Amino acid sequence: MTFRDAEKFVGRSIFDECVPTPFVFIDLAILQRNIAHMQALVQTAGVKLRPHIKTHKIAAIAKMQLQAGACGLTVAKLGEAQAFIDAGIKTGYMVAQPFVSAEKVRWALGMAETCEMFICLDDVGLAAAIGEIATGEGKSADIVLIVDTEYKRFGVDWRQAPQFAEQIARLKGVRFRGIRSHDGRTYRMPTVDERMRAAREEVERMAEAAEKIRQLGVDCDLVSVGSTPGAYFVLQNGWTDGITELRPGNYVFHDRMQISLGVARPEDCALRVIASVVSTPREGEALIDAGLKTLTGTLDRFSEGYGLVIAVGQGGEVQSLLSNSAPRTSQPAQILLERLWEECGLVRYESEPLRIGDRLVIVPNHACEITNLAEVVFYGSNDRIEGFWVAEARGKVW
Numbered sequence: 001m002t003f004r005d006a007e008k009f010v011g012r013s014i015f016d017e018c019v020p021t022p023f024v025f026i027d028l029a030i031l032q033r034n035i036a037h038m039q040a041l042v043q044t045a046g047v048k049l050r051p052h053i054k055t056h057k058i059a060a061i062a063k064m065q066l067q068a069g070a071c072g073l074t075v076a077k078l079g080e081a082q083a084f085i086d087a088g089i090k091t092g093y094m095v096a097q098p099f100v101s102a103e104k105v106r107w108a109l110g111m112a113e114t115c116e117m118f119i120c121l122d123d124v125g126l127a128a129a130i131g132e133i134a135t136g137e138g139k140s141a142d143i144v145l146i147v148d149t150e151y152k153r154f155g156v157d158w159r160q161a162p163q164f165a166e167q168i169a170r171l172k173g174v175r176f177r178g179i180r181s182h183d184g185r186t187y188r189m190p191t192v193d194e195r196m197r198a199a200r201e202e203v204e205r206m207a208e209a210a211e212k213i214r215q216l217g218v219d220c221d222l223v224s225v226g227s228t229p230g231a232y233f234v235l236q237n238g239w240t241d242g243i244t245e246l247r248p249g250n251y252v253f254h255d256r257m258q259i260s261l262g263v264a265r266p267e268d269c270a271l272r273v274i275a276s277v278v279s280t281p282r283e284g285e286a287l288i289d290a291g292l293k294t295l296t297g298t299l300d301r302f303s304e305g306y307g308l309v310i311a312v313g314q315g316g317e318v319q320s321l322l323s324n325s326a327p328r329t330s331q332p333a334q335i336l337l338e339r340l341w342e343e344c345g346l347v348r349y350e351s352e353p354l355r356i357g358d359r360l361v362i363v364p365n366h367a368c369e370i371t372n373l374a375e376v377v378f379y380g381s382n383d384r385i386e387g388f389w390v391a392e393a394r395g396k397v398w
Contacts, residue, residue, distance in 0.1 A: 002223035006376045006388040012275050014383050015313035015359050021276040024370055026379040028386065030270035031252060032064065038251045039068040039237040042096060050074050050224065052249030056109035057393035057398070058377065059087035061252060068090060072116070074247045076228075078107055078394030085115060087392050092116035094144065094224070094247070098126060098154065104398075105133045107142065108193045118222070120180055122146040122155050124167045133171030143174045144222060146328055147181045149205045150198075155181065161209040163215055169218045179213070180221025180247070181206050186229040188301065191260050198234035207242020228254075232263045255367035266310050266322050269363045273307065275345070277358040286354040290362070291343045293373060298366040305337040306345065306365060314358035319352075320381070337362065 009019045026289065042049040048071040053062050062073055062084060073091030075081045075240070081093045098121040103140075108117050119141055121127055127143050134141045145165050148155030155165045161179060169176040183202035189195045202225050213220040223243045231248040234240060250258060253271040258264035275290035295306050312319045321335065334351030347354065364370050371377050371391045380386035 009378070010385050010387055012362070012385055014378075014380075014385060015282050015318060017357065021274055021359065022288075023274050023293045024374040024377045024387055025272050025274055025385070026253070027270045027272070027378050027381060029381045030268065031061070031379070034252050034254065034270060035064055035068050038231070038248065039065075039070070041232075043069065045235050045238065045240045047240050048244060048245035050092075050245050051252070052076070052096065052226065052247050053080060053084070053393065054253055055249035056373075057083075057371050057391040057396070058389045059084055059089060059392045060389055061070050062089055065252070070132070071245060074249070075393075077398060078111070079398045080393040081105075081111060081115075081117070083110060083393040083396050085237055091303075094116070094118040094120065094180070096120050096182070096226075096247070098122065098146070100126065102215075104132055105130050105141070106137070109139050110136060111132055112139070112142070116142065118144045118177060120144045120146050122148075122164075124164060124171075127168045127174055128171050131171045133173070135173035139173070141174050142177045143168055144177050144224070145179045147179045147209055149181050149183045149185060149202045151181075151183045151185055153184065158205040159211045162212040162218075163229075165213045165218050165220065166216045169287075176218060176220075178220050178224065178244075179206060179210060180222070180224040180226070182226035182247075183230060184227060186227055186233070187257065187261065190302075195229060195261060196233045196237070199227075199230040199246060200237070200239050202230060203234055203239050203241075203243055210242060214224050218271065228258060229261045229263045238348050241291075244319070252372045253278060253367040256303060256363050256365045257301050258307045259308070259363075264369055266308065266363060269308075269310075271364065271367045272310070273359050273362045273364055273370065275362060277347075277354050277356055277360070278344070280354060280356060283306070284348055284350065286347045286349065286358075288337075288345045288347055288360060289343070291345050293342055295337075295340060295345065295362065295364050296366065296369045296373070297340060298364075298369060300365040306340050307337045307362040308365075309335045309337060309360050309362055311361040312354070313361070314352075314355065335360075
């Protein structure tokens with residue numbers, strides 16, 4: 001399906017057999033509710049929101065976030081920022097991951113002529129190289145130091161951040177703007193209490209690092225922390241002292257991981273994949289037309305399978321698999337998306353038999369990968385397609 005074909009499906013139900021599967025559908029009402037909820041939390045806390053757009057890569061959604069009050073946007077790569085600037089979004093961008101090469105530095109400096117660009121890194125030598133290129137062009141680069149609060153990915157140890165910040169601040173061609181972290185421990189801790197402790201430690205360690213940087217006579221205006229579960233834990237518990245902004249991304253959609261982590265319910269998940277049963281070769285088994293290239297191979301460490309099936313469309317009837325009595329944290333026992341190949345998936349079921357042509361509504365394990373794979377993303381409300389988006393930053397990995 002291409003964007004040229006998508007227009008003819010506007011106005012139809014996602015269960016209409018005329019709409020070819022598999023496809024991605026975003027519930028617009030849930031999306032808007034998620035955006036408003038996170039913005040309300042940060043405003044109540046007195047901090048700023050700089051959402052990460054790698055989750056959706058769609059300019060229309062970024063505009064919704066900015067209109068709701070976001071102070072700017074976070075991107076993983078320069079190509080994402082360029083795609084959004086080309087789409088008319090002139091705001092402040094934080095490039096969260098380090099990059100190398102003079103070509104990319106000049107690219108970033110060029111975008112900085114029209115939009116504020118924060119370049120994140122964790123190496124003084126890389127900062128010096130960027131500053132040298134900027135000086136040669138009569139410009140200055142805004143640098144943010146990546147700090148590790150024990151996640152062990154990018155970043156200097158939080159206890160060493162002050163000395164790194166002081167060295168960067170002395171370099172020519174750069175302006176030291178602050179520090180940023182991403183403590184993904186909130187995604188791997190087995191209990192809510194442990195996740196909350198990791199989120200609180202991230203904030204406390206960043207606040208301490210920032211204060212020590214200032215004690216060295218270096219301005220540290222930006223103290224930025226990240227992750228969707230971390231943002232919820234920090235904001236809902238009032239742990240914002242010493243930080244200036246948060247950078248969650250997944251909150252716009254939510255997914256099965258967020259459900260498992262205890263920060264979202266299935267009814268908070270805006271993004272779904274719609275797939276059709278195309279074979280019922282054995283009793284209790286069905287094959288669907290969505291596989292790794294649609295749902296991805298990402299697993300949720302706290303639940304089974306490759307997604308949460310929340311509804312089944314059988315003929316003219318739609319059966320919801322969600323309980324109204326309590327938030328569900330795992331796949332209903334009667335349907336399990338057990339295995340994926342490239343273009344298809346195996347479903348095991350103990351419920352009413354699935355039939356060829358039945359449609360499954362699936363909340364993916366990790367929504368941040370889905371729109372990058374889809375040429376067209378439909379949106380609407382009440383299971384009806386109202387329009388579609390083409391993700392402007394899709395495939396922008398440089």
